[in-house]
Amino acid sequence: MTETTPPNPRHRLSPLTCDAPGLRQSIRDALVRVVGKDPDLATPRDWLHAVSFAIRERIIERRVVTRRQFADEDVKRVYYLSMEYLIGRMLEANLRNMGILEVTQQALQDLGVDFREIARLEEDAALGNGGLGRLAACILESMATQGYPGYGYGIRYEYGMFQQHIEHFRQVEHPDNWLRFGNPWEFPRPEKTFPVRFYGYVVEHHQPDGETSCNWENGEEVLAMAYDYPTAGYERRNVNNLRLWAAKATRDFDLRYFNEGDYIRAVADKNESETISMVLYPNDATAIGKELRLKQEYFFVSASLQDIIDRHLQLEYPIDELADKAAIQLNDTHPAIAVAECMRLLLDEHRIPWDQAWTITRNLFSYTNHTLMPEALETWPVALMERVLPRHMGIIYRINHEFIEEVRHRFPGEHEFFRRLSIIDEDHGRRVRMAHLAVIGSHRVNGVAALHTSLLKQTLFADFNRVWPERFVNVTNGVTPRLWMIQANPGLTELIESRISSDWKFDLDRLKQFEPYASDDATREAFRAVKRRNKERLAALVHKRTGITIRSDVMYDVQIKRIHEYKRQLLKLLHVIELYQRIRDGEDVLPRVVLFAGKAAPGYQRAKDIIAVINEVADIVNHDPAMGDRLKCVFFPNYEVSSATIIIPAADLSEQISTAGFEASGTGNMKLALNGALTIGTLDGANIEIRDAVGTENIFIFGMTADEISAHRAQGIPPGAHLDSHPRLRSMVEALRDGFFSNGGRHLHAEIARYLLEEDPFFVLADYAAYSDACAQADRMYQDAEAWSEAALLNVARMSHFSIDRTVREYAQNIWNVVPEPVLPPCPEADTN
Numbered sequence: 039m040t041e042t043t044p045p046n047p048r049h050r051l052s053p054l055t056c057d058a059p060g061l062r063q064s065i066r067d068a069l070v071r072v073v074g075k076d077p078d079l080a081t082p083r084d085w086l087h088a089v090s091f092a093i094r095e096r097i098i099e100r101r102v103v104t105r106r107q108f109a110d111e112d113v114k115r116v117y118y119l120s121m122e123y124l125i126g127r128m129l130e131a132n133l134r135n136m137g138i139l140e141v142t143q144q145a146l147q148d149l150g151v152d153f154r155e156i157a158r159l160e161e162d163a164a165l166g167n168g169g170l171g172r173l174a175a176c177i178l179e180s181m182a183t184q185g186y187p188g189y190g191y192g193i194r195y196e197y198g199m200f201q202q203h204i205e206h207f208r209q210v211e212h213p214d215n216w217l218r219f220g221n222p223w224e225f226p227r228p229e230k231t232f233p234v235r236f237y238g239y240v241v242e243h244h245q246p247d248g249e250t251s252c253n254w255e256n257g258e259e260v261l262a263m264a265y266d267y268p269t270a271g272y273e274r275r276n277v278n279n280l281r282l283w284a285a286k287a288t289r290d291f292d293l294r295y296f297n298e299g300d301y302i303r304a305v306a307d308k309n310e311s312e313t314i315s316m317v318l319y320p321n322d323a324t325a326i327g328k329e330l331r332l333k334q335e336y337f338f339v340s341a342s343l344q345d346i347i348d349r350h351l352q353l354e355y356p357i358d359e360l361a362d363k364a365a366i367q368l369n370d371t372h373p374a375i376a377v378a379e380c381m382r383l384l385l386d387e388h389r390i391p392w393d394q395a396w397t398i399t400r401n402l403f404s405y406t407n408h409t410l411m412p413e414a415l416e417t418w419p420v421a422l423m424e425r426v427l428p429r430h431m432g433i434i435y436r437i438n439h440e441f442i443e444e445v446r447h448r449f450p451g452e453h454e455f456f457r458r459l460s461i462i463d464e465d466h467g468r469r470v471r472m473a474h475l476a477v478i479g480s481h482r483v484n485g486v487a488a489l490h491t492s493l494l495k496q497t498l499f500a501d502f503n504r505v506w507p508e509r510f511v512n513v514t515n516g517v518t519p520r521l522w523m524i525q526a527n528p529g530l531t532e533l534i535e536s537r538i539s540s541d542w543k544f545d546l547d548r549l550k551q552f553e554p555y556a557s558d559d560a561t562r563e564a565f566r567a568v569k570r571r572n573k574e575r576l577a578a579l580v581h582k583r584t585g586i587t588i589r590s591d592v593m594y595d596v597q598i599k600r601i602h603e604y605k606r607q608l609l610k611l612l613h614v615i616e617l618y619q620r621i622r623d624g625e626d627v628l629p630r631v632v633l634f635a636g637k638a639a640p641g642y643q644r645a646k647d648i649i650a651v652i653n654e655v656a657d658i659v660n661h662d663p664a665m666g667d668r669l670k671c672v673f674f675p676n677y678e679v680s681s682a683t684i685i686i687p688a689a690d691l692s693e694q695i696s697t698a699g700f701e702a703s704g705t706g707n708m709k710l711a712l713n714g715a716l717t718i719g720t721l722d723g724a725n726i727e728i729r730d731a732v733g734t735e736n737i738f739i740f741g742m743t744a745d746e747i748s749a750h751r752a753q754g755i756p757p758g759a760h761l762d763s764h765p766r767l768r769s770m771v772e773a774l775r776d777g778f779f780s781n782g783g784r785h786l787h788a789e790i791a792r793y794l795l796e797e798d799p800f801f802v803l804a805d806y807a808a809y810s811d812a813c814a815q816a817d818r819m820y821q822d823a824e825a826w827s828e829a830a831l832l833n834v835a836r837m838s839h840f841s842i843d844r845t846v847r848e849y850a851q852n853i854w855n856v857v858p859e860p861v862l863p864p865c866p867e868a869d870t871n
């Protein structure tokens with residue numbers, strides 16, 4: 039059936055029941071008929087798969103209804119192109135959003151199965167590195183919840199983000215073979231398969247009308263096969279789709295080699311094509327520059343665009359109306375080649391003239407930038423691009439030529455300006471600047487927090503901002519309250535629910551009604567009880583993962599994010615050393631647990647060294663009887679979405695201490711504040727907007743601003759000059775340097791001390807005194823439990839701006855020009871007639 043065919047009455051769905059007996063039956067059936075197990079012999083994982091299959095049947099039903107509704111109503115669709123989706127576990131999220139969590143737990147209990155026990159067995163879908171990938175997952179969930187016709191496109195990596203083990207204090211990477219037990223949440227779509235070409239050459243044909251048409255010939259073809267992951271909106275029947283592409287060889291074996299008797303080579307070749315979707319690159323802040331990475335990018339972009347255009351044509355829309363019926367968002371520069379691929383498809387496959395194709399393309403695309411760090415911006419050598427994607431290189435040259443002509447006309451004589459704007463960087467051995475292609479090919483470009491967008495306009499894209507000031511807009515990030523509050527923190531959810539009506543779950547603005555309860559004694563006490571239970575839950579997990587025992591009646595101070603110099607885990611570690619020394623000196627120090635978690639890119643040696651030093655310091659601190667349980671330092675291994683949902687609700691203090699001007703937004707900062715942790719942070723990224731929302735008295739802001747950092751850098755003060763800014767900073771750094779905390783890694787500690795004293799590119803020492811003061815201020819407030827609880831509750835109540843639903847609405851209104859489709863009422867049982 040094509041998308042336009044009216045529903046055939048014979049194809050009427052008779053929806054499955056969602057009551058306990060119906061679910062029980064489905065789960066038992068799935069166990070036998072799909073998993074293939076006798077219930078008497080079933081393992082917990084068999085039950086996990088059985089319940090997942092039973093739920094997926096119900097999700098896909100709603101997907102069919104949603105798809106039909108979109109087809110009938112002639113909607114404009116949004117396509118989100120992202121190399122990363124950091125989804126986490128799917129069972130509980132799907133059950134909750136479908137509104138059938140409790141009833142399913144009941145059904146399992148009737149079958150003698152413990153939901154918690156089996157849910158824990160599910161592997162996280164970790165197809166992303168960090169903030170950027172998690173944002174993509176939150177956006178998909180919000181589009182479904184709010185009823186936007188949104189489609190995600192990405193890569194079905196065979197291996198996701200590596201698993202981090204800590205061995206002898208160091209990070210060791212293990213492959214994340216997340217699909218090894220099979221994946222009940224995906225629907226393979228072998229019929230949705232598109233060819234994707236690499237290499238080869240371009241043949242030009244001169245047409246009688248003077249135009250030139252091009253054929254891209256020869257080279258290698260790989261097939262992109264679709265796997266669909268339905269994404270349920272919260273208590274809505276809308277189910278959207280995430281389509282991930284896997285690479286398949288075009289033919290199973292190369293017959294040539296077969297005939298030559300070289301069986302092994304034939305099979306090896308097939309495997310080589312399939313490496314394209316094999317593994318996620320585990321880098322979040324540096325461009326990788328490998329040919330395979332470029333192939334991954336083009337692979338998923340080409341398949342997605344072919345699919346988008348196919349759907350458009352199947353719906354019988356004219357090709358020149360593509361940008362009226364679709365909006366495509368580029369999540370960072372990774373999919374920027376889409377601009378050239380869209381042109382190629384329109385020009386070569388659909389025979390649209392250049393100018394018209396260019397107008398369509400620009401109206402279709404918009405681009406989100408997620409970082410100002412120059413090393414994260416992708417550029418490809420022209421020679422590599424010419425070899426791998428010869429047709430695209432030709433298209434990029436022409437886009438660039440026409441663009442430079444346009445600016446030459448508007449800004450005559452400014453040759454230096456043209457050189458800086460050009461897509462081709464002539465200064466570093468001729469490279470293609472993908473960010474420039476993305477800006478030129480988009481009608482809107484956004485940063486992800488107010489400060490970030492304004493810095494983008496002043497620095498990275500200052501020249502483009504002169505050409506097209508209206509093109510640059512801000513859309514501050516957000517987080518989904520469904521995962522980061524309702525699922526992660528049932529205790530706090532229940533407390534809020536007992537005070538205000540439940541519509542805040544869809545409309546976080548309503549959370550403001552909770553504000554008056556911040557000054558209510560009973561609510562504060564209840565809040566502390568919830569925190570305490572969340573800490574006990576985390577303490578149990580910490581013990582299980584690390585063997586370290588932590589108290590649950592002390593301050594939990596957490597820094598959880600990728601390990602990076604600019605995020606300044608070393609600043610927090612110095613504070614741990616300060617506390618350690620003060621306790622040893624007999625001072626009375628507020629008891630606390632400091633918890634770090636985060637992965638380092640495997641090739642990023644400094645970040646890996648930082649992990650090792652944290653672990654060694656922690657080992658000394660945790661084993662020193664002089665600490666008397668007043669200080670514990672934990673490095674929580676293998677930080678992932680599922681562990682974040684346990685750590686975040688237990689936190690009191692949220693460390694957001696990046697060097698100002700470097701963190702584009704941050705989203706962990708939002709999750710922690712929403713769960714009633716107070717932020718200690720710099721004026722960086724979204725911290726600024728969080729401060730404005732929660733009030734300066736409910737957050738601890740310290741350190742140099744982005745402007746002050748620039749000025750400070752210009753002064754060129756040696757970092758060692760800051761040692762006297764704080765009474766003990768010198769002895770702390772010297773203790774590190776002299777190997778006081780080292781456990782075989784003495785050289786490493788000396789090197790970290792040297793790095794701080796001589797290089798300190800992210801101003802750890804320069805900001806230390808201010809940071810230590812801010813920590814002391816937080817400690818004083820924490821000692822007044824009532825004052826602290828009030829501030830924490832005000833944080834919760836004032837986080838409405840940071841709902842991903844607000845973010846998605848801003849994209850929809852200001853960038854995509856799409857409207858939500860009226861969502862059917864949230865009542866699954868009504869389907870059962």
Ligand code: C3B
Nearest residue numbers: 168169170322408701702703704705
């Ligand atoms: C991150 C940024 O580092 C964060 O500040 C930001 O909140 C998120 O993106 C989401 O916008 N980021 C990332 O995770 N990976 C990149 N390659 C670039 C930015």
